[in-house]
Amino acid sequence: MEENGRHPNTLNNSDEDTESPLDSQSGYEKYLLGFVLCQIVGIKHYNGKISGREMVALVREPLNAFDPNAIKVLNTRIIQVGYIEKIIASVLAPLIDQNLITVEGIVPNFAKGGVAKFKLPVQVHIFTRREEFNTVRSELSRCGLQLISQNDAGFGLSEAVVVMERSKGKILQQVDEIFKLVNEEIRKRALEKLEPPHDIIKSELLPHQKEGLGWLVYKETSNELPPFWEEKDGLYVNVLTNYQTSTRPHPLRGGILADDMGLGKTLTLLSLIAFDKQPTKNSRKRQKVEKKSLKTTLVVCPPSVISTWVTQLGDHTKPGSMKMYMYYGERTDDPKELQKYDIVLTTYATLVSEETWEESPIKKIEWWRLVLDEAHVIRNYKTQQSRVVANLNAKMRWAVTGTPIQNGFFDLFAFMTFLRFEPFSIRCYWRRLISRPLAQEFQLGLTRLQTLVATLSLRRTKEGSLDGLLPEKSIETCFVELSSAERTLYDQLEAEARVVVSSYISPSRVTNNYMNVLSVILRLRQICIDVAMCPADLKLLLPSEIEDVKNKPELLKKMVAFLQEGEDFDCPICMCPTTNMIITCCAHLFCKACILKTLKDTRRACPMCRHPLSESDLFSAPQDVSDNNGPIKVPNSKLSSKVSQLLKLLIESRNENPSRKSVIFSQFRKMLIMLEEPLREAGFKFLRLDGSMNAKKRGEIIKEFSMVGGATVLLASLKASGVGINLTVASRVYFLEPWWNPAVEEQAMDRVHRIGQTEKVKVVRLIAKNTIEERMVKLQEVKKDGAREAFQDGGGRIKNDHIRLLFSLK
Incomplete structure (x- = not known):
C-alpha cells in the first residue's frame, strides 16, 4: 500500500492543463457523457499504489518521447501509477488536445475479483459540453470505443456520481455526508x-x-490528522478518495x-x-x-x-x-x-x-x-x-x-x-x-x-x-447629470456601440470580439468622467471588426496605446495587470510571459480566438510616453460635470473642516494627472500616488500625506493604492468611477476605514446618471447579492449576460 518514495515538495499543476488557459473559468461547463472501461498499464515501473475504489488523476503528456498520445495516471499523492493503455489513449488524447473533452478516472473496487499482475482496471469518465455530445459520441464509436452512457444498463456501475467508502460494516457514505460530518466537527471548536x-x-x-x-x-x-483523513485498522485513509497508507499524513x-x-x-x-x-523546553544544546x-x-x-x-x-x-x-x-x-x-x-x-x-x-x-x-x-x-x-x-x-x-x-x-x-x-x-x-x-x-x-x-x-471600537462608515452614491454637450456625445456613441456590440452577443463570436467589447466600454466610461480623456477623432471610439494588423504597424500602435490609457486592463490569461504587454496579430493583448508560455502548447493558438499563432505574430507594446510629472493639457478648459461635482464636494468638506484629508481614487492615471490643475486653482494642496512609482517613492508620499499641515488631498490610483497601505489620516473617500469588482473598491475604502481611524468615514461614489456607470453598479450588486453569480463569475471576464446588462440589450 506504500509508495517507495517521498511525496514531492514541488506541486506543479502545469502538466494537467489539458484545457485552454481560459476554459476552467469560462462558463462553458462540461457534463458527463459516459465512461469507458480500460486498463492502467506499466504499473511495475512506478511507485504509486492503488488500494481499490480510488480516484486517480489522468494527466495528458503530449511531450512523451515514446508515445505522443500518452495519458499518465497519478494517485492522490501525485505519484505516478502507470499509463492508460495505448489503444484507448490514442482515441482520447486528440479529443483532449482539441479541448473537446476532459477525463477523470476511478479505479473500481477490485479487492474481491483480483487483478492482473501488471495492470489495473479503471473507469475513464468523459465530460464534454452539451453541444458536443453527438460529435464526441460519434468519434468514440468510429474509433471502436464502447461508451457506457446513461441510457445503457451498465451505467449503474459508474462510480463517478458518488464516491463511497466502507465503514461500520456495509454502511455506504456519499461525499456530501463526509463533508457534513467534517463541517459538524469544525462547528464544535471554539476560538480561545x-x-x-x-x-x-x-x-x-x-x-x-x-x-x-x-x-x-x-x-x-x-498534531491532528489533516481534514478528510481517518485512522482505520492501523491504516490512514482519505475518506474522499479512499487512498490508504500506513504512514501517518503530516x-x-x-x-x-x-x-x-x-x-x-x-x-x-x-x-x-x-x-x-520564546525559550523552548529542550536542552541548552x-x-x-x-x-x-x-x-x-x-x-x-x-x-x-x-x-x-x-x-x-x-x-x-x-x-x-x-x-x-x-x-x-x-x-x-x-x-x-x-x-x-x-x-x-x-x-x-x-x-x-x-x-x-x-x-x-x-x-x-x-x-x-x-x-x-x-x-x-x-x-x-x-x-x-x-x-x-x-x-x-x-x-x-x-x-x-x-x-x-x-x-x-x-x-x-x-x-x-x-x-x-x-x-x-x-x-x-x-x-x-x-x-x-x-x-x-x-x-x-x-x-x-x-x-x-x-x-x-x-x-x-x-x-x-470592532462593534463600538471603530467609527462608523457611510457610503453615498452621488449621481451626476451630464451637461448637454456631454449627453449628446455620450448618447451618440452608446447608440452606435449598442448596434456594434449586439452583433457580438453570440457564443461563436463573443471571444473573438472580446477586446472590441472592452474597448467600447472603456470609451463610454471615459466620457462619463471627462470628454478630454477621449481622442479628438470620434471615429476611433468604435473599433472595427478584428483584422490581422501584422502589416499595419500604425494601427497596431494606436490600438495598444488606446488600451493602455486605463489601468484597468488585465491579461486574459493570468487575470492580473499586464506586464511587458504583447499584442498579437489577431489583436489580443497579453503579458509577454503568459503568451509565450501558452505558445509552448502543441496547439500554438491564441487563447482568446484560437487563431493560429507563432512568436513572429507577437508585437511589443510601445512605451508609455505620457508625462509623469506635469499636468496634461486639456483641450477644453471647461471642467467636466463630474470634476465640477467633485470640486464642489471637496470645497464643502474643507469649509466644514479645513484640516480634513481626502483620498480620491480612480483607475485612470491620466485622469488623476488631469485633476491636478483644477485642484491647484481651487487652493488645495495635493499629492499623487500611482503605479508609475516604486515602493520607496510610495512610502515617502504616504508619510508626507500623514503630516499635519501638509497636503489634504491624495490622488490615488485604485490598483496601486487599493491594498496594503494605511490612510487613516484621511476621513473622506471619493471614487471617481465604479470598478467591475466590488471587492477592489472595498479594499480601497478600507485603507481609510481600519484600526487607527478616529473619525467617521464618509465614502462618496460619483456615478454619471443614465449611463453605463449606473449599470456597472447594478452588476456589482449582482456579484455582491447572489452567491451563485459571485462564485460562477468567470475569472474577471465579461460574460454575455453582463454585456447585455451594460448595454441594456434584451
Missing part, C-alpha cells in the same frame, strides 16, 4: 484567546486579535487568515512570529543551535505593503526584539545570512525574477514559516507568481487576505495549491469534488466549498469584531 509574548509585543491586542492569535498557534502546533500546518480588511492582521501575525523567540539559525519567517507581499510591515514592526514591537531583512532591490545571495533574521520581507515580483536562478538563496532555505500577504495576488494558479510561491519550501504556510474570493470560486484553487492541501491541490480532484458541483448542482457545491474553506480559514468582519 491567547496573549502575545509581552517581552516582544508592546501593544495590547484587541479581543478578536487574541482569538486570531490563538487560532494561528493552534493550527501550527496541533498535519496541515497553516491555512488562510481571511479577516476583513482593516482588522489588524499584520499585528496578529507579528505576535505569532514573536512566539518563535538545542537552544544554542536555534540561536545560530533562527526560526525565520519569509513574508511575501506587493511593493505597496512593504512600508506597512516596517512601520508595524516599529510601532508594535520593543526596539531590537525582532530583526527584519529587506530582500528587495540590492540583496544578499547568502542563505545563511537570511537565516540570521526573524523576518525576511520580499515581493512577489522579486521571487518571479529569481524563478530560473537555481542559486537563489530563497530556494535553498526550508523556511520555518511562509506568509503570503495580500494573497489574492496568486488567485490564478497558472501565473508565474502563483507557481513560484507554491514551490517554496516551508514548515508552515499562510495565505493572508481580506478578499479571498475576488473573481470567482476558482480563486480558491490557487490557495489549495499553495497550502498543498491534498487532494484539493490537484486540479482534477478540485474539479470533480468542488467546481463541477458548483456549476451543475450549485447548492450542493456551495455547501462543500463552505466546509472546505471552514477547515482552512478564519474570517471575521468589522461589524462582528
